[in-house]
Amino acid sequence: MYSSSQTDNARPFLTWQRILDWAQEHYRYRIFNRDEKVPARAGLLYLVHRGAIRLVGNSQISASLKQKHSTSRIPLVAAEEAFLGFVGAGQPFEIVAQSPFNLQSFAHIDQTAVIWLYWHDLDNWPHFRREVLDAFRHQHQRKLLWLSTLGQRRTIDRLLGFLTLLIEEYGEPCEQGYYLPWTLTHAQIGSAIGSTRVTVTRLMGKLRQRNLIQHYGDNLICMPTEAVHQQRA
Amino acid sequence: MYSSSQTDNARPFLTWQRILDWAQEHYRYRIFNRDEKVPARAGLLYLVHRGAIRLVGNSQISASLKQKHSTSRIPLVAAEEAFLGFVGAGQPFEIVAQSPFNLQSFAHIDQTAVIWLYWHDLDNWPHFRREVLDAFRHQHQRKLLWLSTLGQRRTIDRLLGFLTLLIEEYGEPCEQGYYLPWTLTHAQIGSAIGSTRVTVTRLMGKLRQRNLIQHYGDNLICMPTEAVHQQRA
Numbered sequence: 001m002y003s004s005s006q007t008d009n010a011r012p013f014l015t016w017q018r019i020l021d022w023a024q025e026h027y028r029y030r031i032f033n034r035d036e037k038v039p040a041r042a043g044l045l046y047l048v049h050r051g052a053i054r055l056v057g058n059s060q061i062s063a064s065l066k067q068k069h070s071t072s073r074i075p076l077v078a079a080e081e082a083f084l085g086f087v088g089a090g091q092p093f094e095i096v097a098q099s100p101f102n103l104q105s106f107a108h109i110d111q112t113a114v115i116w117l118y119w120h121d122l123d124n125w126p127h128f129r130r131e132v133l134d135a136f137r138h139q140h141q142r143k144l145l146w147l148s149t150l151g152q153r154r155t156i157d158r159l160l161g162f163l164t165l166l167i168e169e170y171g172e173p174c175e176q177g178y179y180l181p182w183t184l185t186h187a188q189i190g191s192a193i194g195s196t197r198v199t200v201t202r203l204m205g206k207l208r209q210r211n212l213i214q215h216y217g218d219n220l221i222c223m224p225t226e227a228v229h230q231q232r233a
Numbered sequence: 234m235y236s237s238s239q240t241d242n243a244r245p246f247l248t249w250q251r252i253l254d255w256a257q258e259h260y261r262y263r264i265f266n267r268d269e270k271v272p273a274r275a276g277l278l279y280l281v282h283r284g285a286i287r288l289v290g291n292s293q294i295s296a297s298l299k300q301k302h303s304t305s306r307i308p309l310v311a312a313e314e315a316f317l318g319f320v321g322a323g324q325p326f327e328i329v330a331q332s333p334f335n336l337q338s339f340a341h342i343d344q345t346a347v348i349w350l351y352w353h354d355l356d357n358w359p360h361f362r363r364e365v366l367d368a369f370r371h372q373h374q375r376k377l378l379w380l381s382t383l384g385q386r387r388t389i390d391r392l393l394g395f396l397t398l399l400i401e402e403y404g405e406p407c408e409q410g411y412y413l414p415w416t417l418t419h420a421q422i423g424s425a426i427g428s429t430r431v432t433v434t435r436l437m438g439k440l441r442q443r444n445l446i447q448h449y450g451d452n453l454i455c456m457p458t459e460a461v462h463q464q465r466a
Contacts, residue, residue, distance in 0.1 A: 057381025063389040063440060082384025084377050096374045100397060101381040103374075133366035140373035141329045141336075143380065144317050148290025148334040150383045151315025151424045156296040158427060164333060191384050194391060194427055207296060 015128045016090075020049065023115040030114055032107035040095040040105050044116050045132065051112025052182055053087040058102040083192040085146070086182065088170060091139075092132045108182055142169060150193060156203045158193040160212060167223045176214055179222040248361045249323075253282065256348040263347055265340035273328040273338050277349050278365065284345025285415055286320040291335040316425040318379070319415065321403060324372070325365045341415055375402060383426060389436045391426040393445060400456045409447055412455040 023029040029049070032038055038053065040046055046053075059080050086108060087093040095103045107114075122129040142165070149161025163180075171178030186200040193200075207213045216222035256262040262282070265271055271286065273279055279286075292313050319341060320326040328336045340347075355362040375398065382394025396413075404411030419433040426433075440446045449455035 055377065057377060057384065059381050059385055059390070059394060062385075063387075063393045063443070063445065080385050080390075082381045084380050084384075094370070094374075096371075100394075101378040103377055103381070130366075133363075133370065136373050137327070137366065137369045138329075140369050140376060141327075143373060143376040144288065144290060144336055145334045147317045147376065147379060147383070147425075148292050148315045148336070150380070150427055151290065151317075152292055152295075152313050153423075153427055153429060154296075157292070157313075160296045161292060161333075190386075192380075194383055194386055196386060210296070212296065 015125055019047070019115065019117075019125065019128065023117070028116050032112045032114065034107055034110045034112075036107045038105040038107060038112075038114055040093070040116075042094075042096045043118070044094065045119055045122070046093050046095075046105070047115040047117070047132075048087050048089050048091050048093070049113040049115055050089055051110070052089070052108040053093060053112065053114070054106045054108040055084040055087065055093065056104045056106060057082045057084050058104065060100045060102065081191055083184070083188045085143070085192075086166070086170060087139075092135050094136075155193065155195050155199060156206060159189065159195070159200065159203050160207060162189065162193050163207075163213060163221060163223065167221070171223065174216060174222055176216070177223050177225040177227070179216040179220050181220070183219050184221075248358055252280070252348065252350075252358065252361065256350070261349050265345045265347065267340055267343045267345075269340045271338040271340060271345075271347055273326070273349075275327075275329045276351070277327065278352055278355070279326050279328075279338070280348040280350070280365075281320050281322050281324050281326070282346040282348055283322055284343070285322070285341040286326060286345065286347070287339045287341040288317040288320065288326065289337045289339060290315045290317050291337065293333045293335065314424055316417070316421045318376070318425075319399070319403060320372075325368050388426065388428050388432060389439060392422070392428070392433065392436050393440060395422065395426050396440075396446060396454060396456065400454070404456065407449060407455060409449070410456050410458040410460070412449040412453050414453070416452050417454075 020029070032051075038046070059082065084103070087105075093105060095105060119129075122132065145165055146162070149158055149165065152158050152161060167178050167180050170180060170182070172181050185197070186204065187197040189204075190196050190200045195203075204213065208215070211224060212227045214222045214224055253262070265284075271279070292315065317336070320338075326338060328338060352362075355365065378398055379395070382391055382398065385391050385394060400411050400413050403413060403415070405414050418430070419437065420430040422437075423429050423433045428436075437446065441448070444457060445460045447455045447457055
């Protein structure tokens with residue numbers, strides 16, 4: 001949980017433990033396999049206990065399919081799915097169904113454990129509710145930064161901005177710098193930045209040539225410390 | 234304010250009036266001209282009393298400027314500015330400074346009135362604080378939808394998705410359907426969807442030809458009712 005004092009040490013372990021006990025007692029706790037859909041409903045609040053959630057958006061808007069008196073016989077293409085970010089352990093998420101887009105949540109890794117509650121269940125833990133709401137404030141600010149980078153015209157800038165934001169938020173230290181502890185396919189990255197798998201593969205190569213990113217371990221992305229510093233300069 | 238019961242009638246006018254009185258008494262109330270910068274600081278909470286705020290993000294990340302041993306003598310281009318959305322009357326906003334992006338707020342129209350508070354000032358109005366936090370939750374969900382449309386590959390789809398979301402949130406009824414009550418330049422739209430002024434102008438023409446959008450009044454954008462229904466079908 002993103003706590004108001006912004007340090008891990010201040011994390012309210014006691015409250016978490018109580019909520020965890022309560023959730024298991026009330027069958028509000030479930031473990032998901034990798035890529036399994038978390039059937040989140042509007043009006044409920046979800047807390048990630050372990051693992052990571054992947055948020056995905058489905059667009060039902062397409063300018064081309066809406067032509068009046070269209071005589072096209074081309075079958076409707078599957079709605080484009082966009083990767084919208086991760087929700088890590090200790091973080092809350094919620095899905096409010098809103099046309100013309102459709103938000104969904106998936107376990108991004110095996111053994112992802114999720115608790116769910118009604119908002120009024122938090123009446124017993126007002127401090128915790130405040131923290132949940134502060135966590136959403138924080139997530140909202142992060143999404144504004146994400147929108148900033150998606151407004152950039154050149155795809156390579158959007159790609160670098162996107163990776164920088166993810167590693168800034170979820171990165172774990174390694175010898176070379178910081179790495180993103182979860183894999184993302186090039187198709188998933190493309191779906192986040194309005195590009196294609198092929199283009200992402202090509203541009204990732206360019207970023208590696210310029211030493212702005214590196215491979216790490218088994219298919220993970222690392223950002224060397226000097227690249228991070230350069231960008232902040 | 235986006236209130237929990239989601240109706241305008243439930244808007245807590247009494248609390249608003251008290252906060253307004255308090256803000257004016259404590260010189261926490263200021264009126265801005267169109268395009269004037271609202272000097273928002275991290276840690277403070279801002280409430281729009283009248284008018285509309287335009288949020289803008291500045292990216293300091295660019296893959297091309299970070300080349301090691303670059304021999305380029307091309308001068309640094311000005312950082313790209315991205316339009317990140319509006320904050321309407323009754324809505325809160327905050328700016329948390331976070332590298333490598335820089336968020337800013339501007340009055341979008343004349344006579345935009347803004348109140349500012351420290352979060353602890355809200356200790357006197359716990360219900361109101363709850364509403365502010367719920368409003369941020371709502372804004373966060375809207376930004377996820379916005380990210381969904383920016384993940385679409387084709388610029389015309391991103392453009393239509395972007396306009397649909399804005400009109401869905403801020404649209405006011407007119408004879409043909411709903412219109413966005415504020416102007417946006419094609420450059421501003423381009424900066425939001427990762428495109429250029431020229432491309433936006435061309436694609437807006439296409440959307441008009443397909444009757445997905447229309448002109449309204451003095452340079453405003455209207456979405457005809459049938460287009461809205463088509464998209465939700």
